[in-house]
Every structure is written in structure tokens, then in C-alpha cells.
Amino acid sequence: MSARAGIVVTGTEVLSGIIPDANGPWLAGELRERGVQLAHVVIVGDRPDDVRAALEFLGRERVDLAITSGGLGPTADDLTADVVAEFAGREMVLDEALEGRIWDIVAPMRSRWPDADEGAMRAGASKQARVPRGATVLEPVGTAPGLVVPPAEGAEGPTVLVLPGPPRELRPMWAAGVETRAVRRALAGAGRYEQRIMRLYGIPEAELAATLRDLEAQGVPMADLEITTCLRRGEIEVATVFEPAAADEYATFEAGIRSRHGDTLFATDGETIDEIVRDLLLGGDGAPTFTIATAESCTGGLMAARLTDLAGSSAYVAGGVVAYANDAKVAMAGVPAELIARHGAVSPQVADALAAGARSRFGADVGVGITGVAGPGGGTPEKPVGTVCLTVDGVDGTEAREARTVHLAGDRADIRERTTVVAMHMLRRVLLAVR
Amino acid sequence: MSARAGIVVTGTEVLSGIIPDANGPWLAGELRERGVQLAHVVIVGDRPDDVRAALEFLGRERVDLAITSGGLGPTADDLTADVVAEFAGREMVLDEALEGRIWDIVAPMRSRWPDADEGAMRAGASKQARVPRGATVLEPVGTAPGLVVPPAEGAEGPTVLVLPGPPRELRPMWAAGVETRAVRRALAGAGRYEQRIMRLYGIPEAELAATLRDLEAQGVPMADLEITTCLRRGEIEVATVFEPAAADEYATFEAGIRSRHGDTLFATDGETIDEIVRDLLLGGDGAPTFTIATAESCTGGLMAARLTDLAGSSAYVAGGVVAYANDAKVAMAGVPAELIARHGAVSPQVADALAAGARSRFGADVGVGITGVAGPGGGTPEKPVGTVCLTVDGVDGTEAREARTVHLAGDRADIRERTTVVAMHMLRRVLLAVR
Numbered sequence: 001m002s003a004r005a006g007i008v009v010t011g012t013e014v015l016s017g018i019i020p021d022a023n024g025p026w027l028a029g030e031l032r033e034r035g036v037q038l039a040h041v042v043i044v045g046d047r048p049d050d051v052r053a054a055l056e057f058l059g060r061e062r063v064d065l066a067i068t069s070g071g072l073g074p075t076a077d078d079l080t081a082d083v084v085a086e087f088a089g090r091e092m093v094l095d096e097a098l099e100g101r102i103w104d105i106v107a108p109m110r111s112r113w114p115d116a117d118e119g120a121m122r123a124g125a126s127k128q129a130r131v132p133r134g135a136t137v138l139e140p141v142g143t144a145p146g147l148v149v150p151p152a153e154g155a156e157g158p159t160v161l162v163l164p165g166p167p168r169e170l171r172p173m174w175a176a177g178v179e180t181r182a183v184r185r186a187l188a189g190a191g192r193y194e195q196r197i198m199r200l201y202g203i204p205e206a207e208l209a210a211t212l213r214d215l216e217a218q219g220v221p222m223a224d225l226e227i228t229t230c231l232r233r234g235e236i237e238v239a240t241v242f243e244p245a246a247a248d249e250y251a252t253f254e255a256g257i258r259s260r261h262g263d264t265l266f267a268t269d270g271e272t273i274d275e276i277v278r279d280l281l282l283g284g285d286g287a288p289t290f291t292i293a294t295a296e297s298c299t300g301g302l303m304a305a306r307l308t309d310l311a312g313s314s315a316y317v318a319g320g321v322v323a324y325a326n327d328a329k330v331a332m333a334g335v336p337a338e339l340i341a342r343h344g345a346v347s348p349q350v351a352d353a354l355a356a357g358a359r360s361r362f363g364a365d366v367g368v369g370i371t372g373v374a375g376p377g378g379g380t381p382e383k384p385v386g387t388v389c390l391t392v393d394g395v396d397g398t399e400a401r402e403a404r405t406v407h408l409a410g411d412r413a414d415i416r417e418r419t420t421v422v423a424m425h426m427l428r429r430v431l432l433a434v435r
Numbered sequence: 436m437s438a439r440a441g442i443v444v445t446g447t448e449v450l451s452g453i454i455p456d457a458n459g460p461w462l463a464g465e466l467r468e469r470g471v472q473l474a475h476v477v478i479v480g481d482r483p484d485d486v487r488a489a490l491e492f493l494g495r496e497r498v499d500l501a502i503t504s505g506g507l508g509p510t511a512d513d514l515t516a517d518v519v520a521e522f523a524g525r526e527m528v529l530d531e532a533l534e535g536r537i538w539d540i541v542a543p544m545r546s547r548w549p550d551a552d553e554g555a556m557r558a559g560a561s562k563q564a565r566v567p568r569g570a571t572v573l574e575p576v577g578t579a580p581g582l583v584v585p586p587a588e589g590a591e592g593p594t595v596l597v598l599p600g601p602p603r604e605l606r607p608m609w610a611a612g613v614e615t616r617a618v619r620r621a622l623a624g625a626g627r628y629e630q631r632i633m634r635l636y637g638i639p640e641a642e643l644a645a646t647l648r649d650l651e652a653q654g655v656p657m658a659d660l661e662i663t664t665c666l667r668r669g670e671i672e673v674a675t676v677f678e679p680a681a682a683d684e685y686a687t688f689e690a691g692i693r694s695r696h697g698d699t700l701f702a703t704d705g706e707t708i709d710e711i712v713r714d715l716l717l718g719g720d721g722a723p724t725f726t727i728a729t730a731e732s733c734t735g736g737l738m739a740a741r742l743t744d745l746a747g748s749s750a751y752v753a754g755g756v757v758a759y760a761n762d763a764k765v766a767m768a769g770v771p772a773e774l775i776a777r778h779g780a781v782s783p784q785v786a787d788a789l790a791a792g793a794r795s796r797f798g799a800d801v802g803v804g805i806t807g808v809a810g811p812g813g814g815t816p817e818k819p820v821g822t823v824c825l826t827v828d829g830v831d832g833t834e835a836r837e838a839r840t841v842h843l844a845g846d847r848a849d850i851r852e853r854t855t856v857v858a859m860h861m862l863r864r865v866l867l868a869v870r
Contacts (some may be wrong), residue, residue, distance in 0.1 A: 013665035015473060017460025018632075018672060024478065025452025038450060039485055043459065043476035050474055057492045073643035075664055091566070109639065114639070142813060166666075168845050197453075203546065203551070209510035210555025228481060229510060230448035231601075237453060294736075294757070299742025301729075304757040310736025311811050311847055319763035321756055322729070322739040328754035328797055353624030362763055376746050395483025410603050412746055 001113035003036045003065070003190035006158075010071040010080050011165060012045040022167045023069040032241070037189040039063055051083045059087075059157045065186045066158040067174075070165030072144035074124025081147060084160050084430060086131035089152035092130050094227050098137055098145060099129035105143050138176050141169040150182045157184040191243065196250060198238040198257060201425050204229075205231045207236070208261070215256045234421050235273070257330040266428065273424045274310060280431035281316040281366075287435060290395060292427075294320035295333040295354035297345065298372040298388060299416050306420050318362040323354065333369075334355035338374035339355060346371050348389045348403055355393035355401075366430070367393040368423055374415045386410070388419045392426045400433040402426045438471045438500070438625035441493035441593075445506040445515050446600060447480040448787035457602045458504040461771040465609060467676070470625040474498055486518045494522075494592045500621045501593040502609075505600030507579035509559025519595050520567035527565050533572055533580055534564035540578050542708035568618065572598075573611050576604040583617045594621040608813075626678065631685060632705040633673040635696055636860050640666045642665060643673070643696070650691045656684050669856050670708070670837060701863065708859045709745060715866035716751040716801075722870060726832060727862075728797035729755035730768040730789035733807040733823060734851050741855050758789065768804075781806050781825045783838055790828035801830040801865070803858055809850045820843070823854045827861045835868040837861045 001207055007027055014020045022042040030382065031038045039061055042054040051071070057064045071080030085092050102125040110116055128144050131137060138146030147162035153316045161177045163170045177183055200208065216222060224246035228239045238257065242250050259267055283289045304320035307313060323329040326345055330337045334348055334357035343349045355371030372388030379385035386408040394400030404426060408418045448454045459476040466473045474496055477489040486506070493501045506515030507535055520527050537560040545551055563579050566572060573581030582597035596612045598605045612618055635643065643664055652658060659681035663674045673692065677685050693700055702711065718724045729739045739755035742748060758764040761780055767771045769792035770785055778784045789804025807823030814820035821843040829835030839861060843853045 012661075012663040013615075013667070013672065013674065015463060015476060016467060016663075016674065017482055018464035018674060019665060020455060020460060022467055025455060028450060028452035032451060039479070040489060041450060041478035043478070044474070053492075054475060064650060073644075073666075074641045075647070077663060106641075117645050120648070121639075121641050123648075124644060163647065168849065177756040184721075204556075206509045206541075206556050206559040207551045209559060211550050212510070213555070213558075228447040228451075228512060230446065230454060231508075231528055232448070232454055237448065239448065239451065239453060293763075299740070300748070300752070301739030301741075301755055301757065304734075304759075305734070305740050306734030308757070308759060309848070309851075314759055314813075315737070317735070317757075317759045319757045319759045319767060320736055321767070322736065322752075322754045324739075324742070324743060324749055324754045325726075325797075328728075332754060332756070360560045360685075361767060362760075378749075398756045413744070414603065416740075416744075 003113055003187045004039050004063045005036050005065040005067060006039050006061060006063040007041040008051065008054045008058065008066060008068045009041060009043045010046060010051055010068060013261065014070065015043050015045040015393050023165065023170055026167065026171065027067055027174065032193070032195055034178070034187065035193040036065070036187055045382050046077045046079065048079055048083050051080065052087060055084070055087045055160070055430050061262065063158045065161060065183060065188065067161045067163065069163050069170055072128065072146070072162070072164045074127055074143070080162060080240070081131060084147070084149050084162055084265045088132060088149045088157065088160060089155050090132040090134055090149065091131045094126070094135065095129050095131050099126055100129065102128055102140060102143055102145070105140060136180050136182060138173045141172050142166060146173040146177060148177055148180045148182045159183060193241050193243060194247070195239065195241050196254070196393065197270040197289070198254065198265060199273070200236045200238070200261055200264045201234065201266055201273070202264045203261060205229060205236055208236055211257065215253065220252060220256055222253055224249055225253060266425070273421070273428060274306065277424055277427050277431065278313070278316070280428065284309040289316055289318050290365040290431070290434070291318045291363035291433045292366045292368065293318045293358040294368045294370070295323055295358035296320065296368070296370040297323055297329065297354070299370050299419050300324060301368060302416055303368060303420050303423055306424070318364040321358060321361065329354065332361070334361060344383070346373055346383050346387060346389060348391070348405055351389035351391040352393070352403060355391040359393055366427070368427065369393070370419060370423060372415070372419060376412060386415050388415070388422070390419070390423050390426060392423070392430045394430045395434045397435050400430045402430050439474050439498045439624045440466050440471050440500040441496060442476045442488065442559050443489045443493065443501060443503045444476060444478045445481060445486055445503060446862060449489070449505065450478050450480040456650065458600065461602065461606065462502055462504070462609065464868055465813050467628070467630055469613070469622065469805060470622045470628040471622055480673065481512045481514065483514055483518050486515065487522060490519070490522045490595070498593045499624065499756070500596060500618060500816050501795055502596045502598065504598050504605055507563065507597070507599045509562055509578070515597060516566060519582070519584050519597055522588050523567060523584045523592065525567035525584065530560070530564050530566050530572065533566065534561055537563055537575060537578055537580070540575060543664055566811040571615050571617060573608045576607050577601060581608040581612060583615045585617045594618060626816050628676055628678060630674065630676050631689070632702070633689065633692060633700060634702040634708070635671045635673070635699045636669065636701055636708070637699045638671065638696060640664060640671055643671055646692065646695050650688065655687060655691055659686055660688060661780065667851055701860070707858070708863060709741065712859055712862050713745050713748070713751070715863065724751055725800040725866070725869070726751050726753045727801045727803065728753045728799035729805070730758055730765065730791040730793035731755065731803070731805040732758055732789070733809040734854050735759060737851050738803060738805060741859070743841060753799040756796065764789065767796070769796060774846055779818070781808055781818050781824060783820060783826070783840055786824035786826040787828070787838060790826040794828055799828045801862070803862065804828070805854060805858060807850070807854060809847045811847060821850050822840045823850070823857070825858050825861060826852070827858070827865045829865045830869045833869050835865045837865050
């Protein structure tokens with residue numbers, strides 16, 4: 001790839017792990033789409049020396065574009081603009097027109113914070129309007145303007161695109177930033193690249209590694225494919241980047257994976273299991289929409305939340321019950337109390353009853369029942385932490401249903417999340433059988 | 436701080452944003468607790484040149500300890516050990532005893548993957564047993580061993596602690612790694628530091644910035660406090676790091692914040708709102724435990740999932756209903772159909788009915804009702820996307836309840852998550868009123 005970029009994420013709160021960084025991953029995807037190679041993401045605190053060192057590192061690594069995120073707020077510890085100005089060899093100046101525009105944004109907020117001090121808010125706006133001389137200002141989406149800062153005349157180094165930290169502000173301002181002349185010039189060498197993602201579920205990563213070696217040994221051409229495999233919560237992702245000219249090579253590679261692992265390959269075009277399940281539920285093209293309902297215990301609402309995460313899910317999600325207490329399993333999901341007494345709340349029988357209860361209570365076509373031990377407490381020798389019973393109860397008039405008991409590793413959060421992964425894949429199989 | 440560390444997170448899948456990095460933030464917390472200053476987190480792909488450049492950057496930044504995460508898997512693109520060996524000036528050698536121990540771990544997995552190829556798995560184990568000569572091996576928690584690699588004799592540079600990528604493996608192996616002689620020597624200069632976090636809800640960040648300037652202007656001593664403020668989903672966090680000798684200074688600072696913002700300050704010891712609500716529900720010290728139930732529409736289970744996220748929540752979470760469809764609101768949460776017809780599904784009246792229904796259906800002390808427009812579709816001029824009605828219905832025999840209609844910014848995921856933040860703070864106030 002001919003254009004190369006680096007990202008500097010600033011903020012002690014991100015560096016110290018208090019806030020997860022949403023911007024690096026998002027910017028990475030944007031760069032990839034534009035055929036720009038991302039070399040490094042550097043996360044630094046709000047210490048000016050460390051921010052400067054990160055920029056200098058990217059300069060030494062000869063990136064064409066350095067993107068910074070964060071450190072543009074109204075408080076004194078927000079100093080990205082100053083450091084970038086120094087890095088680019090430019091002095092800071094007050095942009096009075098910009099100050100006025102920021103104040104126009106900030107002033108109406110006083111109604112939301114009636115006790116706020118106007119002087120403090122004016123000082124913040126003024127601070128945010130100080131910019132490196134010669135920089136292009138990106139209009140604020142929140143209150144902080146962004147900046148495009150090329151190196152000073154005659155100097156070498158990357159162009160710096162300075163963006164605010166909140167993702168809601170950064171994303172539209174990135175879109176504006178890449179359209180500026182300075183950024184377009186910096187990225188002029190970028191080629192066009194394609195990325196494809198295959199996803200597999202139910203095979204070990206080493207098995208896939210063996211397949212890759214095998215394909216290579218058999219002379220399947222893969223030299224122009226940059227292939228990365230990774231294990232992600234029980235699913236294996238095979239991400240491949242290639243130039244358009246290598247499209248045939250990729251097609252052969254994909255066919256090789258499909259012929260060996262067709263039973264576990266569930267996505268070849270980057271679709272997530274959530275999107276696949278959505279599409280199966282939605283039907284379309286003459287197929288009916290199936291409605292779904294959940295009755296979950298250990299996942300405590302995560303399964304319903306996952307199903308309703310996608311826009312438009314109200315077309316097929318009827319609802320769900322979080323039957324955390326045993327009484328709730330009986331009263332709200334219709335699980336016979338004697339079933340719980342005889343087999344225990346974590347049992348295939350109760351998972352079956354939860355799935356059936358979800359279907360009938362919500363009048364849904366498909367029911368999902370989940371009961372398990374998420375831990376850290378509650379495990380027994382017979383049913384240790386990580387034991388989860390799941391049932392997907394299929395559509396009337398079909399035999400489609402699936403029930404599994406799994407033993408998941410990890411902590412409480414892992415077990416809860418992985419349970420939803422297992423359930424999504426069970427749902428896919430049941431829905432495929434019905435269609 | 437006298438000892439300084441850097442983190443290199445490797446993996447194209449992390450760099451490209453496919454997987455979020457869980458390790459940098461976690462390691463950051465561990466380093467802080469040990470009084471080690473974290474200078475940089477660098478995320479790089481699986482290109483050896485970029486991994487090497489990141490290590491060299493940390494070397495130039497004079498860190499005492501460089502920690503790497505990832506790149507220790509069985510596949511050929513996992514090359515962290517090789518690059519670290521080269522960086523430290525050490526050659527790679529096969530540790531045959533380690534190879535045997537890895538095989539002892541891998542071999543039983545064949546029963547889970549009956550179709551897996553044994554040769555492939557043996558090759559993977561052998562690859563993972565190649566280590567830099569003179570490195571200390573950290574026993575695998577998964578299949579990948581970790582490494583502690585000091586610089587070659589006579590050479591300068593940081594000691595490198597090499598850890599696997601999966602958090603479940605990295606965390607216990609970090610604990611083993613910091614106990615090794617080489618890491619203890621590298622961190623010998625670390626001081627002892629305290630970190631405190633205050634959290635506020637319901638004031639703008641600029642207001643807090645003004646308070647900080649004010650306190651400084653009034654001569655409140657703050658020179659020995661490293662204070663960072665940040666806005667996080669509607670809450671403001673004030674994180675402060677200081678040496679034990681500055682404890683009095685911090686106490687004065689905290690008192691200053693409390694006297695000015697006592698009404699919005701909800702945590703002074705790092706507690707999250709989730710923990711505070713849990714403690715209020717749990718009671719203890721003679722206070723009764725209150726049970727809680729939810730009936731949610733637009734959040735689709737997220738509120739219940741949040742309440743059950745903490746271990747031990749089965750003591751106070753009765754359950755919840757995800758009443759996504761209007762029929763479900765009526766049938767499962769007892770919302771009168773005519774209320775929906777008259778006021779619309781998104782209305783304070785329906786939120787009230789959902790909260791009351793959650794209480795009565797689950798026999799809980801406290802009910803939470805949530806209904807809103809998460810978008811992107813479904814908005815109207817009167818009830819645009821982001822409009823959410825919430826009701827917390829308090830305990831029998833008290834007047835404690837709270838109802839709010841809020842207008843939240845952001846995309847579907849933001850609106851859903853922020854709704855749960857609003858609900859948690861409403862819960863806190865209602866529960867404080869009851870106690």
C-alpha cells in the first residue's frame with residue numbers, strides 16, 4: 001500500500017483504561033476502505049511530552065497522515081492542538097470568528113445547565129478557538145473544532161488531522177477532514193484495496209492454520225493475499241486484504257476454505273451471525289417473517305438485548321422474559337415448578353420449558369430458552385460455573401428445534417456473552433432447517 | 436514516578452478494529468496499582484517491521500518494562516516471540532520440555548475437535564515452544580507460554596514481558612510474570628501511588644473545569660495532584676493520582692469539589708453507579724434487601740442485562756420483561772391497551788404502567804419502566820429519535836418514585852446505553868429516598 005497512516009489517541013482516561021477507545025478501531029476501518037495502510041495506533045496520556053513523542057514516532061515511521069483523537073476539550077489538560085502546532089512548527093493564534101461560532105453553540109446550552117457559570121463557559125470557548133496558524137479548521141459537531149495541520153513550509157513530516165474524542169463528533173468531522181485538500185494530498189498515493197471476511201464457527205484455530213499450510217503446499221496461489229486469522233469469542237475470522245487484480249486469487253482461496261470447512265463456514269462476505277439470524281427471521285422474497293421471543297436466566301437480558309441491537313428488529317422480536325428468580329420462571333415463563341424441583345433450575349428440561357414458555361407467552365414462532373451458571377458463585381460438582389443449557393424451539397408444523405448443554409470457559413461476563421454466541425448459532429441452524 | 440512501562444498490543448485484528456483491545460486497559464490498571472507509570476500503548480499489526488518499530492520506540496522512550504500482548508498462537512502470522520528475541524539480541528531455541536507440556540495441554544482437546552488433524556496440532560505446539568535463549572518461560576494458561584526477556588548481556592533496553600492475547604490467559608500470566616526476578620528488577624524503581632476517582636452526574640464538563648480553576652485561584656494546593664477529568668456517557672469522572680504524602684492535599688481538593696457539587700457528586704471512591712445501586716438494593720447493616728424488576732421496550736433487555744451484570748445480583752433481581760411489541764406490553768407487563776392507544780407506546784403513561792407492571796408481575800419492591808425511540812426509524816416530530824420515557828416505581832408504603840422524559844443524542848446504540856445510565860441514576864435517587 002502506498003499511503004501510510006498512524007493514529008494517536010490521547011487521553012489519560014483512555015490510556016489508564018477507564019474509557020475504552022472507540023476511535024482507533026473505527027478510524028482503522030475508514031482508512032482500510034480508502035486503501036490507506038494503518039501502521040500504528042499509539043495511545044498516550046495527557047502529558048505533552050508523551051503526545052509529542054508519539055507524533056515524532058509516527059514521523060520517523062514515515063506515515064503520510066497522522067490522526068489524533070481527543071484532547072480538544074475546554075479544560076486546561078486538553079492540549080493536543082498546542083502539541084500538534086509545535087510538532088508541525090506552527091504558532092498558536094486565536095481565531096476570533098471561530099470563537100464566535102463556538103460561543104453560538106455553547107450559549108444555548110446554558111438553559112440545560114442553569115447553574116453553570118457563564119465566565120467559565122466563555123473561557124472554554126476561547127481556549128477551543130486557539131488554532132495553529134495556517135491550519136484548516138473543521139467546524140465543530142459538538143463544541144470542539146477539528147484541525148488539519150500540514151507541516152510548516154519547507155519542513156518534512158506528516159500532515160496531522162486533529163479530531164475530538166467523542167465518537168459522535170469525531171466521525172462526521174473525519175468525513176469532513178478527509179475531503180480537505182491537505183489530507184487528500186497526503187493520501188494521494190493510496191491504492192484501492194478490497195477486504196473480505198470469512199467467519200467459521202465450531203473448529204479450532206490450529207485446524208484452520210493447517211488448512212492454510214495445506215493450500216499453500218498444494219500450490220494454491222496466495223502470494224497477493226494478506227490473510228489474518230483470529231479467534232473471537234468462539235468464532236474464527238479470516239480477514240483478507242488484496243488489490244483488485246488479485247480477485248481471482250481470492251476466489252480460489254475462498255473456494256478452498258469452503259470445500260474443506262463448508263460445514264463450519266457461516267459467512268463469506270463479512271456478515272455477522274447477528275445479521276444472518278436477522279435476515280433468516282425477516283424472510284423477504286416471499287418467505288415469511290418469523291417472530292422470536294426469549295426466556296433467559298443467566299444471560300439476564302443479554303440475549304434479548306443482542307436480538308434488538310439491530311435497527312428494525314421490532315419487525316421480528318416479540319419480546320422476552322428475564323426469568324432470573326425461580327418464581328419468575330414459573331410465573332412469567334410457565335416453567336412447571338416441579339420441573340425445577342426435580343431437575344434443578346439449570347437443566348435441559350428447564351431450558352426446554354423456558355423456550356416453550358417464551359413462544360407461547362409472546363405468541364412467537366421461535367422461542368429461545370437459556371439457563372445456566374454464570375458464576376462466580378452457584379457452581380456445583382455436577383453443574384460447575386460455565387454450564388449452560390440452551391433450547392431453540394422452532395416453528396409450528398416443523399421439527400426444527402435444537403437443544404444443547406455447553407460448558408463455557410471464562411469469567412461471568414465471558415460466560416454470559418459466549419452463551420449468546422452459542423444461542424445465535426443454534427438459531428441460525430434451526431432457521432436454516434425451517435426455510 | 437520512577438519506573439515507566441509501555442505496552443505493545445499486536446494483532447492485525449486489533450489494529451484493524453475487528454476486535455476491541457481488552458488488554459491495554461486492563462494492564463494499565465495493574466501498572467497503576469503498582470506505581471508504574473504507563474507511557475504509551477502502541478497497537479500494531481502482525482507485520483514484523485511494525486512490531487519491531489514499536490519496541491524500538493518504547494526503548495527510545497526509556498521504559499523499564501515493555502509488555503507485549505498477542506501474537507503467540509500456533510499460526511505462522513503469530514511472530515511476537517521472534518521479534519522480541521531479535522529486539523533483545525537473543526536467538527530462538529526450541530524448548531523441548533516446554534513442547535511436551537504444551538502437547539499435554541493440546542492433546543486432550545482432540546476429543547472436542549474429532550476431525551482435527553493431529554499433525555497440524557503438533558506443528559502448532561512445536562512452534563509455540565520456540566523461545567528466546569535465556570528467557571524465563573511463563574507456563575501456559577491456554578496453550579501459549581509467556582516469556583520474560585531481559586536485554587542480552589551487556590546490552591541496554593527494557594525487559595520485555597511477552598503475554599498471550601486472550602484476556603483469560605493474559606491476566607493470570609501477568610500475575611506470574613510480575614513475580615519473576617527479571618520483571619521485579621525492571622520495576623525496582625516504582626514508587627507507591629494512590630488513585631482516586633470521583634464521579635458526578637448532571638453537570639457540564641466546563642462547569643467542573645471552572646471549579647478547578649477557581650480552587651487553584653483560591654490557593655487550594657493542587658500541585659502534587661495529577662488530575663484528569665473526562666466525560667463518559669453523561670457522567671464526569673475526576674481521576675487523580677498522587678503520592679501518599681499528598682493525601683491531605685487530595686482530601687482538601689475532594690472537600691472543595693464536594694462543597695461545590697455535592698448534589699451531583701455521586702461517588703468519591705471509584706464506585707460505579709452500578710455498584711452503588713447494587714449496594715442500595717442489597718441493604719445490609721440491618722437495612723432490608725429490595726428486589727427489582729424491569730419492563731423495558733427500546734432498551735430491549737439492556738437494562739436487565741446491566742442489573743444482572745454484577746455477581747450476586749440474583750439476590751435482588753427478580754427478573755424483567757422485554758416488552759418490545761405492543762401486544763407484549765399488554766400481555767406480559769399489564770399495560771392497558773387503551774393507554775397505548777390514547778398516549779402512544781412512547782409516553783410517560785406507558786412508562787408508568789410498565790414500571791407498575793414489572794413490580795406486580797414479578798412481586799418486586801422496585802419496578803423500572805422504559806419506553807422510547809432508539810431509532811434510526813420510528814421518530815415523529817413530537818417524539819423524535821432519542822425520546823425516552825422512564826419511570827422508577829418505588830417501594831410500597833413510601834412515596835419514592837421518579838418519572839422522566841429525556842431526549843438523548845447519538846445513534847441507536849448510544850441511545851440504548853445512555854437510557855440505562857439515566858435509569859441507574861433515577862434508581863439511585865429513589866433508593867436513597869427510601870433508605
